[in-house]
Amino acid sequence: MTKKITIEPVTRVEGHGKVTIHLDENNNVTQSRLHIVEFRGFERFVQGRPYWEAPVLVQRLCGICPVSHHLAAAKALDKVVGVGPNDLTPTGDKMRRLMHYGQVFQSHSLHFFHLAAADLLFGYDADPAERNIINIINKFPDLAVQGVMMRKFGQEIIKATAGKKIHGTGAIPGGINKHLTIEERDSFLNGADPMNIDKMIQWSVDAVQLFKDYHAEHAEFIDNFAHFPSNHMSIVREDGALDLYNGLIRVVDSEGKIILDKIDNQDYNKYIEEEVKTWSYMKFPYLKSLGKEKGWYRVGPLARLNTCDFIPTPLAQKEFEVYKAYTDGKANNMCLHTHWARLIEILHCAELMKELLNDPDLLTGELIAKGVKGNEGVGIIEAPRGTLFHHYKINEDDTIKMANLIVSTTNNNEPMNRSVNFVAKSLMNGQEEITEGMMNACEVAIRAYDPCLSCATHALGKMPLEIKLYDHKDQLLSEISN
Numbered sequence: 347m348t349k350k351i352t353i354e355p356v357t358r359v360e361g362h363g364k365v366t367i368h369l370d371e372n373n374n375v376t377q378s379r380l381h382i383v384e385f386r387g388f389e390r391f392v393q394g395r396p397y398w399e400a401p402v403l404v405q406r407l408c409g410i411c412p413v414s415h416h417l418a419a420a421k422a423l424d425k426v427v428g429v430g431p432n433d434l435t436p437t438g439d440k441m442r443r444l445m446h447y448g449q450v451f452q453s454h455s456l457h458f459f460h461l462a463a464a465d466l467l468f469g470y471d472a473d474p475a476e477r478n479i480i481n482i483i484n485k486f487p488d489l490a491v492q493g494v495m496m497r498k499f500g501q502e503i504i505k506a507t508a509g510k511k512i513h514g515t516g517a518i519p520g521g522i523n524k525h526l527t528i529e530e531r532d533s534f535l536n537g538a539d540p541m542n543i544d545k546m547i548q549w550s551v552d553a554v555q556l557f558k559d560y561h562a563e564h565a566e567f568i569d570n571f572a573h574f575p576s577n578h579m580s581i582v583r584e585d586g587a588l589d590l591y592n593g594l595i596r597v598v599d600s601e602g603k604i605i606l607d608k609i610d611n612q613d614y615n616k617y618i619e620e621e622v623k624t625w626s627y628m629k630f631p632y633l634k635s636l637g638k639e640k641g642w643y644r645v646g647p648l649a650r651l652n653t654c655d656f657i658p659t660p661l662a663q664k665e666f667e668v669y670k671a672y673t674d675g676k677a678n679n680m681c682l683h684t685h686w687a688r689l690i691e692i693l694h695c696a697e698l699m700k701e702l703l704n705d706p707d708l709l710t711g712e713l714i715a716k717g718v719k720g721n722e723g724v725g726i727i728e729a730p731r732g733t734l735f736h737h738y739k740i741n742e743d744d745t746i747k748m749a750n751l752i753v754s755t756t757n758n759n760e761p762m763n764r765s766v767n768f769v770a771k772s773l774m775n776g777q778e779e780i781t782e783g784m785m786n787a788c789e790v791a792i793r794a795y796d797p798c799l800s801c802a803t804h805a806l807g808k809m810p811l812e813i814k815l816y817d818h819k820d821q822l823l824s825e826i827s828n
């Protein structure tokens with residue numbers, strides 16, 4: 347007498363997925379899983395294409411975070427053309443950074459204000475008819491406008507640096523293909539309210555305060571929801587500072603003790619292995635040194651604020667100190683504190699954008715650096731959702747021979763599954779009736795990671811591919827599976 351609960355689709359995330367929860371005869375949860383049910387084969391699509399096409403091709407993985415793939419691929423191909431991470435021209439480096447900070451700023455704003463805020467403002471067990479972005483617009487119009495305008499500002503930054511808001515072409519192997527114009531710079535610095543960088547910084551400060559105020563009133567819920575120990579990974583600057591664009595790999599354990607440090611990006615596959623399972627198109631990465639059972643880790647805002655030593659912008663650093671003080675300086679393993687960390691990163695990006703917009707190197711200077719061509723490169727960047735790996739090998743005819751992508755959401759696969767299981771057991775064990783609110787709580791756990799399921803489903807794994815053909819009367823005519 348077992349029961350199976352299926353939540354399909356998982357809502358307010360990018361991509362398609364479902365959750366299955368199995369209960370025994372006593373209504374206790376025995377198994378919970380997040381299934382990724384779409385398949386996309388970008389690692390194979392790019393094989394045989396000229397390597398310089400990769401930064402444009404791979405960003406088609408996603409319309410939400412294309413800049414992250416665009417830049418990760420460009421960084422990998424910098425290595426192929428003989429340009430190291432510190433060899434870009436000042437203009438090339440700073441234009442890419444501005445593009446990246448605009449991407450993180452807009453993506454974080456979209457997630458918090460449009461996708462996650464409804465669960466916090468109305469409660470995860472509120473009526474679905476009220477728990478949505480439309481009701482945020484109705485009940486909190488100023489907040490809704492703030493979210494829209496912050497995302498718009500980030501998108502305009504992307505357009506100015508990449509040529510288009512979505513699927514741009516700005517980054518190329520060895521550098522960038524355009525300068526920022528004086529008109530573009532001035533519009534961001536001195537644009538009509540609210541479309542200027544000072545307003546974005548103020549709104550970012552307000553957003554952090556919004557979460558802190560909410561947390562003060564709902565600390566028990568925020569602190570205990572999907573709270574479990576894990577390892578944490580990100581890249582950090584040489585001196586330990588938070589750096590979303592460039593750095594070396596660092597991993598800490600659940601207490602904040604460093605496990606790996608200053609790992610060169612080109613050596614990532616010496617330390618990370620990817621497991622496949624039969625019930626998902628998404629792979630399960632882990633640290634080789636710790637093995638499958640103990641070597642899984644989290645990435646993203648929560649992980650980044652656990653691995654870095656400080657944030658190199660003053661307003662975000664001030665908030666970081668408050669954030670770290672809450673756990674007495676130890677690693678933070680509270681799932682919903684990811685939103686807090688995400689908002690601190692929004693503030694950090696706003697500060698960095700202002701700094702860069704006042705830098706004359708964006709207006710003039712050499713765009714491309716050159717070096718001695720090779721045949722392999724790895725690019726790693728901190729995408730909004732976490733550490734993103736792009737690895738390419740190139741044939742003698744300059745076509746791509748091998749591509750391996752470990753996407754941020756793939757890195758978070760095991761943590762997301764554990765979060766779902768944690769919430770399902772805490773709310774559903776022994777309950778006679780499973781409510782919609784309980785099921786949405788499982789989605790809340792997933793949404794905390796801001797998963798991009800489309801990005802993460804580039805590898806087949808072992809899950810069978812099934813094709814079903816129906817006639818006009820919805821009668822199954824034939825079925826094929828591999």
